[in-house]
């Protein structure tokens with residue numbers, strides 16, 4: 636069977652995505668050529684320690700990323716996934732991304748494992764704020780208590796949001812096909828999701844421009860750009 640047939644025959648397909656799905660929208664990935672961490676070291680920016688040391692520096696990085704995403708648009712890869720959901724083939728998207736581009740493409744059921752660039756959270760009182768656009772000033776402050784706001788994302792060493800994680804695990808358990816798109820597969824526990832699905836009998840189809848840490852466990856590996864491959868197999 637080819638991949639399009641596997642998809643067409645599936646009863647509960649989920650999509651597991653990483654930064655590579657947004658690369659063709661002009662959003663930099665984390666690792667690899669042109670990745671965010673070629674220029675910035677993760678331990679300087681994506682950890683609670685970094686934020687405690689220099690919240691303004693960390694916020695400047697997030698404000699810049701908010702601006703990049705604000706000015707970006709979903710690409711044909713995001714659109715194909717949303718169309719597959721509208722057709723009833725894809726049941727949900729489990730994403731490591733914080734950019735919100737799946738939702739902007741029209742995907743309805745999106746589980747965000749690493750939070751969102753479009754929310755802030757008060758480090759003092761816990762209040763959560765939704766953002767419509769990039770923050771104005773850095774670091775932003777809480778309207779309720781004046782505390783320091785942080786991006787509502789998951790940094791290294793922090794637990795994943797419990798509800799999102801539980802939902803993703805349940806979706807993986809009941810899936811029969813997982814499309815793994817544009818992730819290096821090195822960050823855990825997120826990268827357990829395709830493994831959990833496979834343990835439950837799912838077929839794993841990976842789309843990436845190069846082999847990843849998940850390629851050895853994938854049943855099919857399609858080498859190519861998400862924005863080109865996904866519209867083809869969604870036809």
Ligand code: BJW
Nearest residue numbers: 653654655664665666731791792817818819822823860861
């Ligand atoms: C294309 C393409 C195109 C390009 N088309 N493809 C084992 C088990 C559990 C945990 C650990 C473990 N070992 C180590 C850990 C700790 C750590 C971890 O995983 N470290 C590893 C890196 C070694 N994990 C954690 O700390 C996690 N928390 C945790 O474990 O908590 C434990 C705990 C429990 C209870 C109490 C307290 C603690 C948290 C991880 C949080 C990750 N956060 C980040 C930042 C989010 C916020 C932000 O955006 O700023 O999440 S890091 C960053 O990596 C981001 C991403 O979501 C994540 C994954 O990256 P992704 O999406 O795969 O992107 P890239 O750039 O790596 O890859 C892009 C891919 O696309 C490449 O393969 C390209 O080839 C491809 N590509 N263009 C298709 N056009």
Ligand code: ZN
Nearest residue numbers: 757760777780
């Ligand atoms: Zn507050």
